Amino acid sequence: MLDISDLEVHYDGIHALRGVSLNVGTGEVVALIGPNGAGKSTLINAVSGLVPAASGAIRVGNDDLTRFKPWTVSAKGVLQVPEGRQVFSEMTVLENLQLGATALHGRPRDAGVEDVFELFPILEERSSQLAGSLSGGQQQMLAIGRALMGSPKLLLLDEPSLGLAPVVISQVFAALKKLKEQGMTILLIEQNATLALELSNRAYILDQGRIVLSGDSADLAADEGVVAHYLGVDAEE
Numbered sequence: 001m002l003d004i005s006d007l008e009v010h011y012d013g014i015h016a017l018r019g020v021s022l023n024v025g026t027g028e029v030v031a032l033i034g035p036n037g038a039g040k041s042t043l044i045n046a047v048s049g050l051v052p053a054a055s056g057a058i059r060v061g062n063d064d065l066t067r068f069k070p071w072t073v074s075a076k077g078v079l080q081v082p083e084g085r086q087v088f089s090e091m092t093v094l095e096n097l098q099l100g101a102t103a104l105h106g107r108p109r110d111a112g113v114e115d116v117f118e119l120f121p122i123l124e125e126r127s128s129q130l131a132g133s134l135s136g137g138q139q140q141m142l143a144i145g146r147a148l149m150g151s152p153k154l155l156l157l158d159e160p161s162l163g164l165a166p167v168v169i170s171q172v173f174a175a176l177k178k179l180k181e182q183g184m185t186i187l188l189i190e191q192n193a194t195l196a197l198e199l200s201n202r203a204y205i206l207d208q209g210r211i212v213l214s215g216d217s218a219d220l221a222a223d224e225g226v227v228a229h230y231l232g233v234d235a236e237e
């Protein structure tokens with residue numbers, strides 16, 4: 001589904017990604033784990049067309065998305081749940097969800113809303129409330145729901161556990177597990193390595209712009225050396 005090869009990204013004076021290659025198969029959940037500043041968000045922002053690739057290639061299915069604009073990437077069904085959720089605070093929950101459907105040109109804006117409400121019943125209860133009045137966990141659910149409204153064929157999640165209390169993180173990850181069981185293809189970025197390895201089939205570890213390790217998630221989680229070196233410090237809980 002997603003095939004990234006030799007991706008290089010530079011910001012002014014910062015070499016953020018250094019020859020990153022990574023792939024995600026159809027129906028797979030792949031985790032990308034790494035410390036703050038490793039380049040995780042840069043990677044999915046490059047996939048989404050939000051930051052330019054200096055070199056390398058990003059392919060999704062038969063499409064070479066490397067030079068695509070963000071709106072073309074989303075129209076291809078590659079949808080991102082951004083770091084920090086970025087819901088539209090002054091709009092209602094329902095309006096935020098309806099916006100997500102604009103990724104699908106011509107589709108009725110309420111198509112899919114029942115599925116989102118089934119996954120996150122709290123969003124139905126709060127549908128006419130302003131998104132800014134929701135708790136952090138509810139905003140995370142809304143950000144995920146908004147992406148689902150665009151019928152993703154590849155869902156990119158950037159640190160869905162960030163800043164949430166453990167009980168809320170469990171709710172969010174339970175929903176992600178349901179999406180996995182439904183066959184959704186997911187690239188999950190996390191600092192919370194324990195949770196990410198539990199959910200995913202495979203994982204890559206990114207450090208200072210380079211993939212330093214990859215493998216089956218269960219193998220990585222069971223490897224004491226790996227845990228000590230890369231996974232010892234989970235996001236603060």
Ligand SMILES: Nc1ncnc2c1ncn2[C@@H]1O[C@H](COP(=O)(O)OP(=O)(O)O)[C@@H](O)[C@H]1O
Pocket residue numbers: 011012014016034035036037038039040041042043
């Ligand atoms: N818009 C930007 N302009 C300049 N430097 C950036 C920008 N975004 C990220 N960086 C830098 O690129 C590196 C990788 O950042 P990022 O991809 O956000 O890491 P992560 O998501 O793993 O925490 C960091 O050194 C960060 O400071």
Ligand SMILES: [Mg+2]
Pocket residue numbers: 040041042083158
């Ligand atoms: Mg980030």
